[in-house]
Amino acid sequence: xxxxxxxxxxxxxxxxxxxxxxxxxxxxxxxxxxxxxxxxxxxxxxxxxxxxxxxxxxxxxxxxxxxxxxxxxxxxxxxxxxxxxxxxxxxxxxxxxxxxxxxxxxxxxxxxxxxxxxxxxxxxxxxxxxxxxxxxxxxxxxxxxxxxxxxxxxxxxxxxxxxxxxxxxxxxxxxxxxxxxxxxxxxxxxxxxxxxxxxxxxxxxxxxxxxxxxxxxxxxxxxxxxxxxxxxxxxxxxxxxxxxxxxxxxxxxxxxxxxxxxxxxxxxxxxxxxxxxxxxxxxxxxxxxxxxxxxxxxxxxxxxxxxxxxxxxxxxxxxxxxxxxxxxxxxxxxxxxxxxxxxxxxxxxxxxxxxxxxxxxxxxxxxxxxxxxxxxxxxxxxxx
Numbered sequence: 122x123x124x125x126x127x128x129x130x131x132x133x134x135x136x137x138x139x140x141x142x143x144x145x146x147x148x149x150x151x152x153x154x155x156x157x158x159x160x161x162x163x164x165x166x167x168x169x170x171x172x173x174x175x176x177x178x179x180x181x182x183x184x185x186x187x188x189x190x191x192x193x194x195x196x197x198x199x200x201x202x203x204x205x206x207x208x209x210x211x212x213x214x215x216x217x218x219x220x221x222x223x224x225x226x227x228x229x230x231x232x233x234x235x236x237x238x239x240x241x242x243x244x245x246x247x248x249x250x251x252x253x254x255x256x257x258x259x260x261x262x263x264x265x266x267x268x269x270x271x272x273x274x275x276x277x278x279x280x281x282x283x284x285x286x287x288x289x290x291x292x293x294x295x296x297x298x299x300x301x302x303x304x305x306x307x308x309x310x311x312x313x314x315x316x317x318x319x320x321x322x323x324x325x326x327x328x329x330x331x332x333x334x335x336x337x338x339x340x341x342x343x344x345x346x347x348x349x350x351x352x353x354x355x356x357x358x359x360x361x362x363x364x365x366x367x368x369x370x371x372x373x374x375x376x377x378x379x380x381x382x383x384x385x386x387x388x389x390x391x392x393x394x395x396x397x398x399x400x401x402x403x404x405x406x407x408x409x410x411x412x413x414x415x416x417x418x419x420x421x422x423x424x425x426x427x428x429x430x431x432x433x434x435x436x437x438x439x440x441x442x443x444x445x446x447x448x449x450x451x452x453x454x455x456x457x458x459x460x461x462x463x464x465x466x467x468x469x470x471x472x473x474x475x476x477x478x479x480x481x482x483x484x485x486x487x488x489x490x491x492x493x494x495x496x497x498x499x500x501x502x503x504x505x
Contacts (some may be wrong), residue, residue, distance in 0.1 A: 126435055126501065128417075137201045144205040147178060152209045157469040160210025161476030164376055165337045167291050168212035169246070178380030183221045185228060187397055189240040196427040198422060200375065207209055207379035208386065210473075214337065214397035216347035218245040221374060222367050223296050227260045227316065230355035235316065239294070251319070253283040253297030253341060254364070263298070264308045264361065266484040268343065270299040270315060277301075277315070277353075279346040281324075285486075290326045292319050298360050312360035317348040332479040366431055371488045374423075378443030380416040380484060381450040384470075384477050385412070388454055391470040401457055408453060412448045415439060434501035441494045444485045451478040 151171065152160075159166060175181050180202050198439025206213055227235050230437045242248035259265040261452060268281025279299060289295065296316045303311035319326075323346035328336035355363050385408060419441050425432040454474045464474040485491050500503045 126438060127432070128421045129422050130417075136339070137198065140198055141201050141205060144180070144202055147174075148209050148211060151211070155210065155212070155291060157387070157473035158466075158476045159212070161473040162333065162335065163210035163212055163383070163481060164207065164217065164380050165214045165287060165335075165480075166212035167249070167288055167337075168364050169215045169249075171212050172246035172249075172468040173247070174216045175216065178243055181216050181246055182224050182240060182244040185224065185240060185244065189228075189236055190244040191240070196423045197420065204376050204379065204416075206383050207375055208275035210383040213404060215249050215291070216231050216246050217376075218252060218287065219250040219317040221376075222371050223251070223294075223316075224385050226296065226314075226354065226363065226367050229366075230314075231316070232351065234351060235354065239316065242293075242427070248294060249288060249292040250285050250294050250296060251289040251292040251339075251341075253286055253295050253299075255283065255285045257282055257284050257340070263364070264312075265305050266298055266312055267299045267305045268297070268299055270301050270313065272301075273347070273348075276347055276349045279315075279343040281343055283341045283343075284339075285329075286339045286341050287487075288337050290328055290367070295319050295341070296354065298364055301360075309361040311358060312364075313357050314360045314363050315348060315352040315356040316354055319344075321348070323347075327426065329394070331483070333476060335382060338357060365433065368433075368436075368488065369467070371405060375416070375419055377440045377488065378412065378419065378446055381447045381477050382412070384450055384454060385409070387470045387473050388457065391468070392457070404453055404457060408446070408450060411442075415443050415446060418442075435495065437489075437494045437497040437501070440488055440491055441491060441498065444491070447484045448481045451481055 126225065144227055155163070172181070179192045182190065183192045183194045183199050184196055185193070187193050220243065224240055227239050239248060243250070247281070253268070254263050256265065256267060268279065268283060270277040270279050283297065294316060294374060296314060298313055298314055302315040303494055323344045325342040325344065327340045327342070329337060329338040330336045389405065392405065418435070418466065422432045422435050422439060425435065451474055458471065496505065
């Protein structure tokens with residue numbers, strides 16, 4: 122029977138309750154410091170002290186080998202930690218990309234020298250990574266790479282630009298997809314991945330403000346930036362295959378349906394205080410039902426990753442459905458509150474809703490647009 126998608130019925134590990142309690146106790150010491158606005162923007166917000174505290178608890182790189190500083194815990198245990206962080210809108214921006222995809226990529230495809238250098242820093246919460254994929258004038262076409270790495274004695278010279286690079290201005294390192302041969306017309310061929318410092322001469326960073334007034338997006342320009350030979354990750358010319366595998370980590374986690382969760386929790390508290398009716402109960406119940414389904418799908422994917430599988434198709438489904446749920450929630454809140462303005466900050470609920478309303482349009486861009494994601498799904502169904 123044709124089964125393009127595998128969503129096994131997986132339960133979170135037996136000792137998850139103890140871990141969940143430990144994480145909640147840890148977060149209780151921090152969460153009162155964050156305003157509703159800050160909690161609404163938690164997944165991109167940079168707080169190095171918080172990330173270092175996470176590292177001290179062993180909750181960054183927690184599935185990685187002990188010889189690099191990891192805890193060798195399961196992907197399902199990591200899922201528990203990520204859920205709890207997202208539920209309260211914790212500021213995870215200083216370690217998010219490093220833990221979710223940069224570290225796993227280096228662990229899988231990097232050299233031993235790279236593993237020894239980067240992984241312990243990530244685990245301690247000391248290394249913020251950014252990802253150099255998108256380029257100006259290329260839209261969502263990640264394969265249209267024009268930024269080049271040309272071979273010279275002892276290394277490579279990098280020239281070109283990347284855009285929408287989250288927290289590039291705060292990052293110690295970048296993993297960039299660069300063209301090492303051919304032209305942009307060659308598409309997936311001739312692409313390689315490199316890891317190097319964001320402090321190298323020739324790198325210029327221009328911050329891009331969004332609707333919230335923050336500027337976690339950046340345009341990064343490389344002007345004859347010299348990187349050593351040991352900056353290459355994996356095999357030369359295998360960059361596209363590596364990026365595809367890396368994006369499965371980016372698209373499959375709880376962050377693809379829980380970015381708005383703190384808003385949902387705030388909504389329930391508000392309604393419990395002010396009263397509700399059958400229509401409001403139905404609206405909130407529908408959103409919780411979607412969240413429950415998405416959670417089970419995400420847990421299933423965590424189980425696949427634990428088994429060493431590459432759930433590209435399943436991750437695309439969770440990302441697409443999760444984005445719809447995340448972007449719809451601010452509108453649900455506005456309808457219940459009867460707000461005339463989405464930027465009202467008169468209550469905690471209104472404030473967090475204002476923050477998420479302004480950032481929600483980006484949810485369907487990060488990790489691949491709807492068109493790209495649905496193209497992946499169509500391919501999995503054999504329609505393309």
